[in-house]
Amino acid sequence: MVHEWALAEAIILYIENQGVKRGRKLVVKTGALQSIDEEVLEFALRELIKERGLEISEIEIIEEEPLLKCRTCGYEWRVDPSSMSQDVRESIHFLPESIYAYYRCPRCGSIDFEIVRGRGISEIRVEDRD
């Protein structure tokens, strides 16, 4: 699972696009549905920070637990990617919307549900120096 590199590049492009060149800490909130390998993501971020000449010393990755909500009956439920089969987990890792091919509302059976949170990268923040 090394598409973390592509996500890291997107994060760095985003920071640069915001005009940020330095800061104390980079905080990234990821969604657990994507089963991001935090070590790989952090490694890629550090490499890219160095390569692009940015000055950011700390990296914090926060994982957000997924929450799904049925649009038909309103039921909310959580899913644990670690309990998924390898194939399904890997598909959702690359493309979280793949979940619609494998899941339905556990209460009413509807396929019309939404990912309320925990889908993918939901926040990128560079905290200033103290």
Next chain:
Amino acid sequence: MKTVIEDPRVLKAIKNLESPRSVYLVVSSKGGVGKTTISTLLSIASSLEGHSTGLLDLDFVNPSTHIILGLDPRVIKYIEEKGVKPYRVFDNLYYFTIVSYTMDNPIALRGGEASNALWEVLAIIRWNGVENLYIDTPPGIGDEHLDILYRLRRRVKPIIVATPSKLARRAIDRLVDILRETGYEEILFIENMGSGVLRPYAEERRLLYLGFIPYLSRLEESIGSIEKLLNEEVFSYVKAIYKNLRSLIR
């Protein structure tokens, strides 16, 4: 700095699509006009001319390019290398479809979800080394189209596929209007299941007419086999269209 995220994937998508020399967005105002068949055959024609070519199926709800290519979703595997490298169909034809993740199970995506899937795919798939990229899209104009048309304006060239049906004419007009209003001056046009009757229309609307393909009843029998498709009459028409495309787009 504290910012609620816009979407970092858009920036990465733009970067990924800087790699191919030409990126064609194949669109239609209505379904059933042969857009998917034409996207697929154009990508094959381009690759057989010796150009490294990509085919990207962005019809998430009804992906079907793999059916034309005769590929079982289970054999379509991608290489992970600083992102995802598309599947090599043959020699220099590279391919990405969502079915390798969904295993062709039905998925119903609302607009926002389709947009999310779109940006995720465009951000992670690397088209390095690909010269011509053909993007097959769902019929009509939905969120995925608008996302691409607005955000990737400088990178994509739209190709409209249309049939000469009178019912479709007004729908083509609307599609052309939307493209013009979005800022596209150069719009390519292919007439399918016709005889050239849409050429005056295309000229009147300042569209770059690439040619026509007549209705060919035998085509259906060759869907699913690249080898058979190459021997079909349709492919000679597609090759002529491809030639026109190359001469118009430098």
